[in-house]
Amino acid sequence: MVGSSTSKYHITMFPWLAMGHMTPFLHLANELAKRGHTITYFLPKKAQLxxxxLNLYPNLITFxxxxxxxxxGLPPGTETASEIPLFLTNLLxxxxxxxxxxxxxxxxxxxxNFVFYDNAHWMPQLAKQFGIKSICYTVVSAASLAIALVPARNLPKDRPLTEEDLSQPPPGYPSSKVVLRGHEIRSLMFITLPFGKNITFYDRTTMALKECDAIASRTCEETEGxxxxxxxxxxxxxxxLTGPVLPEEVKETLEDRWAKWLGGFNPGSVVFCAFGSQYILQKDQFQELLLGFELTGLxxxxxxxPPVGCETVEEALPEGFEERVKGRGVVFGGWIQQPLILKNPSVGCFVNHCGFGSMWESLMSDCQIVLVPHLGDQILNTRQLSEELEVAVEVGREENGWFSKESLSKAIKSVMDKDSEVGMKVKKNHTKWKEILEKPGFMSGYIDKFVDSLQELAK
Structure with a gap:
């Protein structure tokens, strides 16, 4: 066992029922089990399968x-967010x-001894009844919580959050670079919508943070201190802070069909695109995206x-698209091994939505990074990577908040063309940050310090 703590704890975990939350909770559970702690992880059957x-310590981590x-209103048998469209997550x-x-x-x-949760705002009160310490473990960026969900806005309790409130960072916000545009502010307004019975996303999240014994964040001092x-x-x-909590070793191997297909291309030449397990594009957005990839020539x-209203990706392909990109382009509508795709030597660029998990996977890869954020926290993550760390390029938007095939193609080419100054700049910065994150003891040091903090809280 590793770690400086001598006390061994029984820890329970109950994350929000989305893969982007359950997976990082399990990564943390593995690190805690590695140090001798016992974890009871609450989750539904489908998620267990x-x-x-990814459960590396089944003797210590019990599902x-x-x-x-x-x-x-929910389809019968729904257990996770990836099974339903975004507008039904309120009911989930x-x-x-x-x-x-x-x-x-x-x-x-x-x-x-402890319960880790994020979405279940009622957990601290329940935990107090049994003398259990509650930890609100946030697996989204500190930036996304800090800009909207903080007491600094000092809003009257009876007044809802408005677009005007979000047009400027709250008082004392430590980054002056975050300037949100009109469509981005509108996308952040999802936090004012219902998220459960008689509660908004804003109230649920702020309550979860206010009532706990301690906040834990899946981030590091170097990026969001x-x-x-x-x-x-x-x-x-x-x-x-737990640090990024990414597995140091992946025991899986890439599916043979993808390994063979990618093996037919030169190193660093393939562009890979994925937008997470939840977001579903409109058909016209989906087609514009595909045409943008076609336009790159890569x-x-x-x-x-599949986009809204379509059962498969095949039925949504632009006319003649499949024939035009045959041999160099594949559109796949199922689950894919994203971390392993990113490690494949043929992949040179990752186009993604900048969800927090994909953000860390981007930084830990050797790929150039092109960002197409959709929702509030993804926009703030994108600002961090493109403007603060300067390791990525964001695709330019039209007035309607989406992008054109030309702007997507331009962004990809700007990082993939060998002589591009932009491409060289972000690659140099990306390499620097990757070296920091891969430094021996960097990840484990954060977990060791985190366990020491739990020990102090338990006294």
């Missing part, structure tokens, strides 16, 4: 099945809240869900 191969109750959140009794039964029987200090001051409680692999 998807995640069991505890949570039954997700049916809520009117309501269903998740109805699992409170199941969690209580487990707490009563097992009396864990000032923002984490800002959060600690705003919420008047400790903010523990080989590409696109892994996206």
């Amino acid at each position: 998807q995640l069991q191969h 505890h099945t949570v039954t997700i109750p049916h809520v009117d 959140s309501e269903a998740m809240d109805l699992t409170c009794d199941q969690i209580e039964v487990s707490f009563r029987a097992n009396k864990p 000032d923002l984490c200090k800002y959060m600690a001051a705003q919420y008047r409680k400790p903010v523990f 080989p590409f692999l696109i892994a996206l869900k």
Whole structure:
């Protein structure tokens, strides 16, 4: 076992029911189990099947099945966010809240030392009843929480958040570079929408942060240290950093069909595109994206869900597209091994939505990074990578908030053309940050310090 802590804890985890949340919780569970701690991980059956191969310590990490109750309006049997369109996540959140009794039964029987959660705003009050310390573990960037979800805005309780509120960073916000544009502010307004029964996303998240014993963040001092200090001051409680928590070794191998296909291209020549497990494009957006890739003239692999109103990606392809890109372009509508694709030597560019997981995977890869953010936190992550760290290029937008095939092609070419000054600049900066993140002891040092912080909190 590794780590400086001598106390061994029983830790429970209950993340939001989306793969982008459940996966990093499990990565953290692996690191804690590696140091001798026991973890009870609450999640539904379907998620267990998807995640069991990532459980590296099944003797210490136990998957505890949570039954997700049916809520009117949700397709029967829904258990995770990837099974439904974004507009139904409000109902899934309501269903998740109805699992409170199941969690209580487990707490009563097992009396864990800590509970880690993010979306379940009711968890701190439940944990207090059993003397359990609650940790709100945020797996999105500190920037995305700090800019909108902080007490610094000092809003009256009876007044909802407005677009004008979000047009400027809150008082004391430590980055002057974040300037949000009109369509970006509008996209951030999702936080004012219902997210569960009689509660908005804004209220749910701020309550989860206000009521816990400590906040934990999947980030590091080097990239977001000032923002984490800002959060600690705003919420008047400790903010523990876990670092990126990415697996150092991947035991899987890339599926043979992708390994063979990618093997037919020169090193660093293929552009890979993926937008996560939840976001679904409109058909016209989907087609414009594909035409942008065609326009680059480069080989590409696109892994996206079928667009709205389509059962398969094939039926949504632009007319004549398949014939025109035959031999150099593939559009795939299923799940794909993103970390392994990014490690393949033929892949030279990663076009992604800049969800926090993809952001870290981008930084840990050797690929050039092109960003197409869709939602609020992704926009703020994009600002960090493109403007603060200067390791990526963001695709230019039209007035309607989407982009043209020409702007997408231009962004990709700007990092893939060998003589491009922009490409050389972001590659140099990216290499510097990758060296920092890969430094021996960097990742493990954060976890060791995190466990020491838990020990202090437990006293």
